[in-house]
Amino acid sequence: MSPVSDLSERYCYNPTLYWNPHVEEYFIKAYGADHFASISKALTHPCCYSCIRVNILKTTSNAVIEKLSMMLHETSNGNAMNGMNICEMEGDRNSDMGPIQENFTKEYTLHYNPKGHDKIATKSLEDLDLLDGCLKHDPVFKCHIPGLDYVVFVRGTGPHKVEYAYAPDQPSKEVIVSRKCAESVLRGAQVYVPGVLACSAHVEKGDAVAVSVAVEQPEPDGKWGIGITRGIVLHGLQTDPHFSQRKGLYIGQGTTMMPRAGIFRALEGVAIRMTSRVFDLPSFNDVLEGEIFLQNLPSIITAHVLDPQKGERILDMCAAPGGKTTAIAMLMKDDGEVVAVDRSHNKVQDIQNLAAEMGLKSIVAYKLDALKAVSRRNESNDINASKFVEDSPSLELLKSESNNTNNNNVLRKEICVNGKANLQKSITTANTKRSNQRTKNGPGKNQVGGGRVEKSKGFSPSSFDRVLLDAPCSALGLRPRLFAGEETLESLRNHARYQRRMFDQAVQLVQAGGVIVYSTCTINPGENEALVRYALDTYKFLSLAPQHPSVGGPGLIGSYNFSDGHVEEWLRPSEAELVQRFDPSLVDTIGFFIAKFNVGSKDA
């Protein structure tokens, strides 16, 4: 093999997804080897569209489309919008994924699949002609599904062949980034300082560098590891860490924003600005903040299917970072109460911060284990918050703080999020002192992200109109994914077990006549259907919602796997119409599952 073709094989993007061997065996049995190989392949690529939820309480889809189009227009005049390049809109898909993407926009096949993979119908999608037209002419366009016109798509391109600036006679300047960093870069992000693991010697600010990713490899002890000490020098030699394994794991080329030493000394900041990417997707970091939210389409649909109404009390059981919570509050026009719980303190803060950024006041967030979401009899506290995890100054005090410090925004955010009756608590002298201190000095570092989180002891039975259980899962369907080896058969089984127990809590908390939506993201075959069957068998007053009026079609029950251009409807093929409306390439999660239950009389 000539050195040049050797290099072109090396400097390309053609990853193999590693699985735990038992899990791989299990999936191959379930899907068949070819189908599973195509799922694996599709997982390593990002969806070629970015999906944006417009905050219609602050702006309109048309205004967002106009602003984004203007930004893209500036891009075509040479000013990059976070890396998006409108000139490449027609794309130069390589043979790897190109045909799949083509299939997605033209046709898909429906399967009814209660047990096996019996194909029942193949349909061409007339709706998609319209969509196809949009894609060709408009890089930014509104979702055509009735009722979802607050969703906007921005088209990206890829995979592209990147011309790495390597000179065959000398080692190229290179950077290795972490897997998490690479997954973000594939979705449009820049390379930030903490993501850089290794770098060539003598790299200066402004150098062109080839960017590759270190993916976990099997180690002799049977575990997975990357075997790189951060800061290590790359020499462009076979002896470099991961030299041979990095073949086919190049995600683009970029320009260093600081010299090598700076990259490993700095705590934050952009280390490399990507100039050529394998996938060209826009990054929305700092773009129209508060007006738009980047969110996968199935997540948006989940909140939509819950169909929350103004004035209602809604529970979001595993809520962080708050994507669906904020979607629910927006659909309720911020009128009512959205109770968002998560078991992680920091993640509850994320919910609070997001709610504040989006200007939503109807959201209250608590730290709570969803497995204990129903309060015990003598602890019933539908004031809910039992105590603050961190100090909790009164609403009035927070207001005065916000007027007196330089970090008004952050504090105002906290007031917005926590500004409910239950915040009006007595405060201790110590709290007052600390708060006064903050008033004087401004909030400390810990407060900047929103330092107060309330703990809940749970909620009274039948105290919610609707409950969303966005159950924790393997998240195996999220794209792009460069490593899947951490999931074991045991962990897959555990997810299923916990989901059931959480569902039991949801059933107790929702009132008769209410709604439960169960959603999860996994490619684990049969798992989601098993929960639905368990729910219907155990709770006779539950029924699968036959219809979702605001979407204008039959209910959204089932999952769609589009790895090879096929959508699979698992439970109710007669209700597949809504899925038909999707262009599966716009669905950026493989195997997302949503089931909506109507709650009848619990006495029955």
Ligand SMILES: C[S@@+](CC[C@H](N)C(=O)[O-])C[C@H]1O[C@@H](n2cnc3c(N)ncnc32)[C@H](O)[C@@H]1O
């Ligand atoms: C799939 S994510 C939820 C995503 C979220 N619904 C959204 O749309 O932004 C799962 C979340 O469940 C939380 N979680 C896991 N186990 C939990 C438990 N026992 N109680 C409460 N939250 C839990 C995790 O901390 C994680 O934030």
